[in-house]
Amino acid sequence: MEVRYSKGHKDQTRDRILAVASTYFKRNGVNGIGIANLMREAGLTHGGFYSYFRSRDKLVNEAYAVAMDQTTSKWKKLSTSLPAAEGLEAIIKAYLCEKHRDNAGGGCALPAFADEMGRGSRSTKKIFSSKLEEMISVIKNHFSHLPADEGRRQAIFAISAMMGAMTLARASAGEAVSEEILEASANVLTSGLPVRSAKREVT
Amino acid sequence: MEVRYSKGHKDQTRDRILAVASTYFKRNGVNGIGIANLMREAGLTHGGFYSYFRSRDKLVNEAYAVAMDQTTSKWKKLSTSLPAAEGLEAIIKAYLCEKHRDNAGGGCALPAFADEMGRGSRSTKKIFSSKLEEMISVIKNHFSHLPADEGRRQAIFAISAMMGAMTLARASAGEAVSEEILEASANVLTSGLPVRSAKREVT
DNA sequence: TGTACATCAGTGAACGCGCGTTCACTGATGTAC
DNA sequence: TGTACATCAGTGAACGCGCGTTCACTGATGTAC
Numbered sequence: 001m002e003v004r005y006s007k008g009h010k011d012q013t014r015d016r017i018l019a020v021a022s023t024y025f026k027r028n029g030v031n032g033i034g035i036a037n038l039m040r041e042a043g044l045t046h047g048g049f050y051s052y053f054r055s056r057d058k059l060v061n062e063a064y065a066v067a068m069d070q071t072t073s074k075w076k077k078l079s080t081s082l083p084a085a086e087g088l089e090a091i092i093k094a095y096l097c098e099k100h101r102d103n104a105g106g107g108c109a110l111p112a113f114a115d116e117m118g119r120g121s122r123s124t125k126k127i128f129s130s131k132l133e134e135m136i137s138v139i140k141n142h143f144s145h146l147p148a149d150e151g152r153r154q155a156i157f158a159i160s161a162m163m164g165a166m167t168l169a170r171a172s173a174g175e176a177v178s179e180e181i182l183e184a185s186a187n188v189l190t191s192g193l194p195v196r197s198a199k200r201e202v203t
Numbered sequence: 204m205e206v207r208y209s210k211g212h213k214d215q216t217r218d219r220i221l222a223v224a225s226t227y228f229k230r231n232g233v234n235g236i237g238i239a240n241l242m243r244e245a246g247l248t249h250g251g252f253y254s255y256f257r258s259r260d261k262l263v264n265e266a267y268a269v270a271m272d273q274t275t276s277k278w279k280k281l282s283t284s285l286p287a288a289e290g291l292e293a294i295i296k297a298y299l300c301e302k303h304r305d306n307a308g309g310g311c312a313l314p315a316f317a318d319e320m321g322r323g324s325r326s327t328k329k330i331f332s333s334k335l336e337e338m339i340s341v342i343k344n345h346f347s348h349l350p351a352d353e354g355r356r357q358a359i360f361a362i363s364a365m366m367g368a369m370t371l372a373r374a375s376a377g378e379a380v381s382e383e384i385l386e387a388s389a390n391v392l393t394s395g396l397p398v399r400s401a402k403r404e405v406t
Numbered sequence: 407t408g409t410a411c412a413t414c415a416g417t418g419a420a421c422g423c424g425c426g427t428t429c430a431c432t433g434a435t436g437t438a439c
Numbered sequence: 440t441g442t443a444c445a446t447c448a449g450t451g452a453a454c455g456c457g458c459g460t461t462c463a464c465t466g467a468t469g470t471a472c
Contacts, residue, residue, distance in 0.1 A: 045417055047460095114370045122377060132375060167366070168313070184360050188357065250450055253426095
């Protein structure tokens with residue numbers, strides 16, 4: 001047993017539960033793991049759950065937000081370490097690879113449960129769209145050479161295409177077409193997007 | 204009560220159960236409706252279910268196949284009624300519209316449960332990839348002016364982008380960004396794809 | 407310093423509910439004679 | 440033609456199980472005196 005009453009101890013435990021939930025919801029689906037198992041993975045028993053969250057639904061909504069934040073910050077890191085065009089290519093290649101496909105629990109929130117959020121409540125959709133807005137904003141920085149509305153359009157499109165390809169690649173994992181999907185989408189996105197065309201014109 | 208023992212009566216009932224399952228699974232998720240309610244929607248009681256399917260899992264796999272076939276034949280109809288470029292635009296516009304977004308039960312199988320199939324068994328993934336292959340084949344016909352492998356790549360990419368956009372639009376339904384997603388993806392797909400570029404070159 | 411008490415993170419038994427599955431039964435029909 | 444029987448699509452009660460949720464309790468710690 002660790003020391004109790006330490007400053008922020010309960011917040012740390014809460015964050016741990018959320019981290020476990022984010023991972024398992026992404027890997028097994030939002031209904032793919034129950035509270036008892038979640039709490040066990042967090043090193044606790046199920047009874048304590050309700051001193052952290054008012055209901056399972058509340059946890060689910062918070063886990064959605066946490067999971068989407070994880071993707072956003074990952075993209076931000078890749079973004080800031082490279083110039084615009086290379087940064088976007090780095091994001092696309094890190095996204096559309098077999099390692100990401102086979103690691104749903106540690107990967108992007110969108111292919112893992114965007115469709116589940118589509119069946120969620122109004123509050124779920126508000127969380128989704130505000131977190132998606134942050135993702136769009138990060139990607140949009142890579143289209144700063146375009147007019148603002150065109151850059152936003154390209155960013156939205158790139159995110160849609162990436163998450164769609166990953167979802168289809170996962171659904172066909174183990175079949176030859178799965179790698180084709182990753183390859184095709186990475187190829188078209190990196191060779192066909194305006195950011196790359198712009199590069200070519202400069203060269 | 205209808206007449207019993209009529210030729211093919213049981214097959215018709217089976218098809219009706221599958222049609223109901225396809226619609227409700229797409230609308231509410233694969234776990235969003237139970238056997239009792241499914242059978243009630245098909246005009247029966249739950250006890251009879253097991254004279255049609257060996258288990259719920261078997262029904263789910265068959266419903267996946269039925270749902271994907273529905274999309275394929277819808278695309279085929281749009282494809283054959285128009286020349287290549289216009290046919291593809293018709294498919295894209297019919298896909299990326301608010302009517303489709305708000306009608307998951309009657310819409311495409313991919314945004315409805317591709318992610319669920321990603322968590323399915325090996326047999327589920329085999330069904331998925333063989334049905335996806337048919338979809339690719341229909342879309343690929345619209346890229347017949349390209350080398351075969353490039354046409355296939357574009358077809359795979361277009362399908363990924365369409366289903367990704369629809370999934371994100373549904374998850375943000377009710378927020379302004381939802382319509383933006385549909386518009387952005389339809390716009391980029393129809394103006395940026397090689398089929399359209401080819402058209403322009405000819406003109 | 408030592409003792410009694412309050413605090414509170416965490417425990418685990420218990421409950422109700424929904425769901426997948428089983429199974430003995432029903433009742434309308436076609437068929438044999 | 441009429442009667443007895445076989446067939447079989449469909450019924451609904453019952454069971455077991457897992458899961459979300461509740462709640463009385465535990466036990467380690469900090470604090471008051």
